[in-house]
Amino acid sequence: xxxxxxxxxxxxxxxxxxxxxxxxxxxxxxxxxxxxxxxxxxxxxxxxxxxxxxxxxxxxxxxxxxxxxxxxxxxxxxxxxxxxxxxxxxxxxxxxxxxxxxxxxxxxxxxxxx
Amino acid sequence: xxxxxxxxxxxxxxxxxxxxxxxxxxxxxxxxxxxxxxxxxxxxxxxxxxxxxxxxxxxxxxxxxxxxxxxxxxxxxxxxxxxxxxxxxxxxxxxxxxxxxxxxxxxxxxxxx
Numbered sequence: 001x002x003x004x005x006x007x008x009x010x011x012x013x014x015x016x017x018x019x020x021x022x023x024x025x026x027x028x029x030x031x032x033x034x035x036x037x038x039x040x041x042x043x044x045x046x047x048x049x050x051x052x053x054x055x056x057x058x059x060x061x062x063x064x065x066x067x068x069x070x071x072x073x074x075x076x077x078x079x080x081x082x083x084x085x086x087x088x089x090x091x092x093x094x095x096x097x098x099x100x101x102x103x104x105x106x107x108x109x110x111x112x113x114x
Numbered sequence: 115x116x117x118x119x120x121x122x123x124x125x126x127x128x129x130x131x132x133x134x135x136x137x138x139x140x141x142x143x144x145x146x147x148x149x150x151x152x153x154x155x156x157x158x159x160x161x162x163x164x165x166x167x168x169x170x171x172x173x174x175x176x177x178x179x180x181x182x183x184x185x186x187x188x189x190x191x192x193x194x195x196x197x198x199x200x201x202x203x204x205x206x207x208x209x210x211x212x213x214x215x216x217x218x219x220x221x222x223x224x225x226x227x
Contacts, residue, residue: 105150
């Protein structure tokens with residue numbers, strides 16, 4: 001299994017809703033990433049988990065709450081989002097600790113906040 | 115803040131044409147440059163990871179070169195096919211134990227049959 005899966009593919013939520021995005025990989029990778037991408041902009045890093053511990057939070061608002069329950073799973077919990085949070089949310093994983101290790105991406109969740 | 119620039123933003127070519135586009139990055143603190151191919155509604159797919167100045171990598175009809183001294187990489191596609199239509203992203207790794215990548219905005223390639 002050499003893929004990163006993300007669910008759901010699409011999500012529409014109101015500003016008062018609580019929802020979660022899920023990311024899964026079974027490649028034994030120990031680093032996992034959340035990125036946000038808005039139209040015509042590059043993917044922007046949000047969070048990095050390394051060995052199931054949060055190692056980077058790129059000053060992301062607390063309405064986004066990441067969670068890494070085990071080495072294969074990464075969640076992003078969403079609460080009280082704003083319309084400007086509408087974007088494509090990408091998950092990635094990386095196998096090891098070499099600078100040449102590539103990041104493997106999922107297809108993303110397209111989030112719309114009404 | 116690192117600035118990774120890609121040009122052109124978009125490109126239309128005819129099937130069979132060869133094409134190339136550019137990724138520019140700060141040459142200080144260079145560790146690696148990644149190229150990804152991203153088709154609509156699919157996952158970004160890794161093409162190359164380049165680390166050495168003067169390096170050239172090839173995968174089928176796609177190749178890439180790297181100049182770390184002047185801070186640029188070129189991606190070439192020989193004999194473009196409609197299935198090459200995608201956004202091509204480059205991403206810079208400039209050090210750090212979390213292997214953070216800084217992405218360019220991408221070049222959107224459309225190959226017309």
